Amino acid sequence: MYDIKNTAKGLVAHGVSTCAGCGLELIIRHILDVLGENTVIVIPPGCAALFSGYGKETALRIPGFQGNLENTAAIAAGIRAGFEVQGRHDITVLAFAGDGATVDIGIQALSGMFERGERVLYVCYDNEAYMNTGIQGSGSTPFMAATTTTPGGKPSRRKNMLEIAAAHGIPYAASASAAYIDDLKKKVEKAKNTDGPSYLHIHTPCPTGWGFDPALSVSLARAAVQTGAWVLYEIEKGKLKLNSKTTKLKPVSDYLKPQGRFKHLSDKDIQDIQQEIDEYIQVLASRSENQAVI
């Protein structure tokens, strides 16, 4: 059925032309390990399109479709509707989109999918800009981060996409990180078994766009969680559960300093960012029903 030219351990080919140290490449392997081969993937244009391949070639051993930026969620919902007609409730439909295709361009189709309650697992890998087209700022680019469209630092705040998704009242929404693979795998498993729309927002460092040494990809993703710049939590039927610590956090400069996109920050800017993080962590901790585990 598939013409296998090169062997691979999992469902993803080993030689994919993503940059060295790519966080996206790391998470797609672990996500497809959990989901297994009974999965259909929908990928919009973006870095993940490298896995769709070119022409008749693909880097994935599961069927997939490369749609447009605007309608990833709509295509996935259509595929799901077709499977439901055929009685194939066992197949997972996975939409795998970047932050641009999720928080900016694809948000209307995604919102519609959430509203209709389609059983689709939507994964947003968040590398915090339009990396594939040349590091343009997106709705998910953090405050003060330099991109080619915001060379002096982005003046506005990022969208909180996970809260937007959760506000639709979907059964499962969670954030994850490329540095916490066990936590990520648990969340993918949970999302797979959810009867209804589920949304995962995954922080994936991008050495090319953020301007750091590719070797630091994983430690930087870990630093983001340890400083509170990225918080791991899940919202299950409206109840928020924290998965990362909210006390004894490291100073945010540990996360910002190694990155080229934040090198123009003054001490006052870092203080402002630190204060914002502290306030947001307080809000999350007060809404949470548990103590963090990681």
Next chain:
Amino acid sequence: MPGQPEKHMNKPGKNNKTRTVYGPVATVFASVNTGSWRILRPGPDHSRCAGCGQCETFCPTGVIEIIDDPAKEGGRGKVVEIDWAYCKGCGICADVCPKKCIRMVEEKKGNENEERN
């Protein structure tokens, strides 16, 4: 691509399991030789490796495997095996190694710890 799905779906063969292929999807599973990108290559020090598997978990290309080494610790020892055809030399394995026993060495000089080239 008219005719393509039928051609691939109806092909008889021993591996013709019931799988889920619908529509004009890509049907050739191929890899690029990303090993040629490498400037630095990981040089694991097998004598200090505890076989924890952190490098295996965090390797973005998925080319690291922890295998048993019968010659080490009476058959209970583990060593790191890397597929050089695809390793991009990003250095994440060296960074996440808790024992810091992977060192990045220059690609041209090769790797003194690794027999295979």
